[in-house]
Amino acid sequence: MSSAPAPRKLVILAEGSFGPHSGKTAYGVIRYGRDEVIAVLDSTKAGQNVAAYLPDQDIPILATLDEALALAARPDALLLGIAPAGGRLPSSWRAVILAAIAAGLDVLSGLHTFIGDDPEFAAPAAARGTSIIDYRRPPEDLQITSGRRHGAGKRIILTVATDCAIGKMSVALELRRAAEAAGDRAVFVATGQTGMMIEGWGVAVDRLVSDFAQGTIEGLVEQGEGLGDWVIVEGQGSLDHPAYSSVTLALIHGATPDAMVMVHKPGLEEHDFDRLPGTSFPIASLSPFIALHEQIAGLVAPSQVVAVALNTSLIADESEARRVISEIAAETGLPADDPFRFGPDRMWSVIRERVDALPWVADR
Amino acid sequence: MSSAPAPRKLVILAEGSFGPHSGKTAYGVIRYGRDEVIAVLDSTKAGQNVAAYLPDQDIPILATLDEALALAARPDALLLGIAPAGGRLPSSWRAVILAAIAAGLDVLSGLHTFIGDDPEFAAPAAARGTSIIDYRRPPEDLQITSGRRHGAGKRIILTVATDCAIGKMSVALELRRAAEAAGDRAVFVATGQTGMMIEGWGVAVDRLVSDFAQGTIEGLVEQGEGLGDWVIVEGQGSLDHPAYSSVTLALIHGATPDAMVMVHKPGLEEHDFDRLPGTSFPIASLSPFIALHEQIAGLVAPSQVVAVALNTSLIADESEARRVISEIAAETGLPADDPFRFGPDRMWSVIRERVDALPWVADR
Numbered sequence: 153m154s155s156a157p158a159p160r161k162l163v164i165l166a167e168g169s170f171g172p173h174s175g176k177t178a179y180g181v182i183r184y185g186r187d188e189v190i191a192v193l194d195s196t197k198a199g200q201n202v203a204a205y206l207p208d209q210d211i212p213i214l215a216t217l218d219e220a221l222a223l224a225a226r227p228d229a230l231l232l233g234i235a236p237a238g239g240r241l242p243s244s245w246r247a248v249i250l251a252a253i254a255a256g257l258d259v260l261s262g263l264h265t266f267i268g269d270d271p272e273f274a275a276p277a278a279a280r281g282t283s284i285i286d287y288r289r290p291p292e293d294l295q296i297t298s299g300r301r302h303g304a305g306k307r308i309i310l311t312v313a314t315d316c317a318i319g320k321m322s323v324a325l326e327l328r329r330a331a332e333a334a335g336d337r338a339v340f341v342a343t344g345q346t347g348m349m350i351e352g353w354g355v356a357v358d359r360l361v362s363d364f365a366q367g368t369i370e371g372l373v374e375q376g377e378g379l380g381d382w383v384i385v386e387g388q389g390s391l392d393h394p395a396y397s398s399v400t401l402a403l404i405h406g407a408t409p410d411a412m413v414m415v416h417k418p419g420l421e422e423h424d425f426d427r428l429p430g431t432s433f434p435i436a437s438l439s440p441f442i443a444l445h446e447q448i449a450g451l452v453a454p455s456q457v458v459a460v461a462l463n464t465s466l467i468a469d470e471s472e473a474r475r476v477i478s479e480i481a482a483e484t485g486l487p488a489d490d491p492f493r494f495g496p497d498r499m500w501s502v503i504r505e506r507v508d509a510l511p512w513v514a515d516r
Numbered sequence: 517m518s519s520a521p522a523p524r525k526l527v528i529l530a531e532g533s534f535g536p537h538s539g540k541t542a543y544g545v546i547r548y549g550r551d552e553v554i555a556v557l558d559s560t561k562a563g564q565n566v567a568a569y570l571p572d573q574d575i576p577i578l579a580t581l582d583e584a585l586a587l588a589a590r591p592d593a594l595l596l597g598i599a600p601a602g603g604r605l606p607s608s609w610r611a612v613i614l615a616a617i618a619a620g621l622d623v624l625s626g627l628h629t630f631i632g633d634d635p636e637f638a639a640p641a642a643a644r645g646t647s648i649i650d651y652r653r654p655p656e657d658l659q660i661t662s663g664r665r666h667g668a669g670k671r672i673i674l675t676v677a678t679d680c681a682i683g684k685m686s687v688a689l690e691l692r693r694a695a696e697a698a699g700d701r702a703v704f705v706a707t708g709q710t711g712m713m714i715e716g717w718g719v720a721v722d723r724l725v726s727d728f729a730q731g732t733i734e735g736l737v738e739q740g741e742g743l744g745d746w747v748i749v750e751g752q753g754s755l756d757h758p759a760y761s762s763v764t765l766a767l768i769h770g771a772t773p774d775a776m777v778m779v780h781k782p783g784l785e786e787h788d789f790d791r792l793p794g795t796s797f798p799i800a801s802l803s804p805f806i807a808l809h810e811q812i813a814g815l816v817a818p819s820q821v822v823a824v825a826l827n828t829s830l831i832a833d834e835s836e837a838r839r840v841i842s843e844i845a846a847e848t849g850l851p852a853d854d855p856f857r858f859g860p861d862r863m864w865s866v867i868r869e870r871v872d873a874l875p876w877v878a879d880r
Binding site: 264294296297298299300301357358359360361362363365366367391392393394395396397398399401402405406425426427428431433436444447448451452 | 628658660661662663664665721722723724725726727729730731755756757758759760761762763765766769770789790791792795797800808811812815816
């Protein structure tokens with residue numbers, strides 16, 4: 153999809169999963185989305201408020217859809233706030249979706265299993281006149297990379313990382329916010345379902361047919377260049393991930409970013425990926441991993457890692473977090489900061505300067 | 517698909533494209549397939565014999581399907597012998613496909629555009645009782661990598677390369693042949709449509725949804741381990757290809773090969789990929805490219821490049837070809853040979869020994 157719809161009033165279905173660890177979609181949409189979230193459904197936390205998890209927010213957590221429908225600010229869409237590995241729909245949620253459709257709500261989903269292709273949902277939605285939006289549905293045209301160069305005056309930045317789900321999307325959104333605050337024409341290019349729910353356009357690249365992933369991403373970045381000068385592309389996965397590294401490489405070689413921002417979570421030892429007993433995949437060592445990214449990207453187009461964005465959420469003490477940030481800056485020789493904890497403005501200003509100095513950007 | 521069908525009598529449709537440069541599918545099926553090819557259709561070469569291109573073969577090149585149907589060895593399937601970028605069906609071929617269906621032939625296709633999903637073909641095929649096989653149709657289950665280890669006594673070898681279409685499939689098939697000749701229980705794992713047409717099973721990995729590519733490949737290798745001890749996996753693309761590198765990485769991290777064989781074509785300067793005027797992508801320098809493969813593979817599981825398989829077809833003179841092979845062996849410090857030109861047996865014997873000596877294989 154390629155145009156932002158009008159803002160909605162959302163109920164987020166997050167049954168049994170709302171919280172910092174499993175609620176990546178719900179958290180992202182609440183923190184960064186342009187739609188208004190009027191309720192979260194999670195019977196295991198009913199009676200609480202989202203404010204307990206995300207200060208600055210005031211959103212009730214309810215047990216049932218009926219309670220949400222009774223609110224003064226009546227919802228107009230149900231958003232499925234979960235993204236399990238494999239993307240399959242928990243069967244217990246089907247009744248809630250059907251009830252939402254019956255109440256005239258649109259259904260927004262980022263699951264791999266398309267809600268709109270399920271006759272049990274498609275038929276009542278058609279009858280009721282509501283929409284089902286499957287954000288992971290890929291574009292129909294099959295695009296092969298053309299090898300295009302970026303436009304004059306455009307700078308492309310991609311977030312990469314040492315693991316999944318440690319903040320590539322949020323860093324991109326924070327940097328976009330800081331760029332706009334600094335008066336730069338910046339655009340966030342969503343490459344995953346949550347980013348698309350937030351931004352209203354983009355492509356879920358993990359759903360693309362492999363042969364067309366790099367070409368579709370190339371076209372997506374071109375679209376971003378039409379909307380701003382600083383094109384900040386949301387990364388996916390990590391280059392060393394046993395399941396998702398090829399999606400990461402598709403972004404590196406498809407977007408051909410001028411610069412990359414490495415997202416890292418100090419204190420995390422292993423990939424959160426233990427599907428078989430006895431297997432474990434350690435988090436890469438930062439400096440050689442950064443060098444490897446530049447080497448791999450350079451196989452197609454030159455690119456440099458210009459900063460390290462740290463997610464210090466595992467370090468409670470603020471001065472200890474600052475110490476770790478300094479340590480990593482010294483170790484990598486790169487500017488480092490935690491843009492969530494300490495604000496993204498300083499980091500943006502450093503990134504901006506470093507990107508403009510890159511020879512392949514300066515010459516464009 | 518996962519089981520080999522009975523051998524067929526094939527007509528290969530290669531209109532306007534039969535020859536060494538564009539007939540990759542036709543050549544592969546003729547040289548290595550278990551089906552009998554009784555005719556090639558290419559009106560631009562009608563009256564010639566395939567023997568003019570591939571000695572050891574005796575297959576007429578005909579102008580029309582009617583001529584092929586009139587042959588004593590009546591065909592039972594039409595194979596579409598083309599694999600254009602993007603996989604779209606040339607419109608001029610539709611009449612031939614319809615005529616084949618009307619004559620009771622099955623239709624075998626490796627195109628991205630599925631023949632069986634086109635009502636213009638599906639309806640008459642159903643009425644006539646013929647089959648349409650789309651080799652690129654992906655498996656329906658969505659597999660995420662589990663991180664499984666290879667079975668005891670199994671050795672996994674993947675072909676990688678410095679470009680597309682320079683011989684990764686053929687090297688894998690030649691090595692399998694040499695392994696069998698040496699009495700080793702070897703299996704060829706097809707990962708592209710031509711390999712599948714040859715072998716009768718496999719998965720076209722470039723058609724997989726990106727999120728499930730590595731997991732599906734992991735399962736495919738497990739299947740290969742069930743069929744033999746030496747599992748030789750056909751590679752795809754190249755790690756530095758602007759359009760297809762992510763498919764290559766999906767194979768490296770999905771198959772987690774113990775060893776890789778690097779396929780290279782001396783004399784080729786650039787990727788055959790000039791979709792935009794003024795763009796060009798040089799072929800990588802061999803030694804650092806080999807080191808990079810080991811580094812990238814090692815992010816998930818250790819692997820070593822154990823040999824360089826050279827495609828010396830650009831070097832007409834045989835002694836010059838041997839000189840280039842020696843030069844590349846010296847440059848890379850690896851055994852090098854052209855297994856097509858000089859036979860695969862010596863290369864297999866060296867690979868076998870080197871793979872068995874790898875610590876992660878010896879300890880298994």
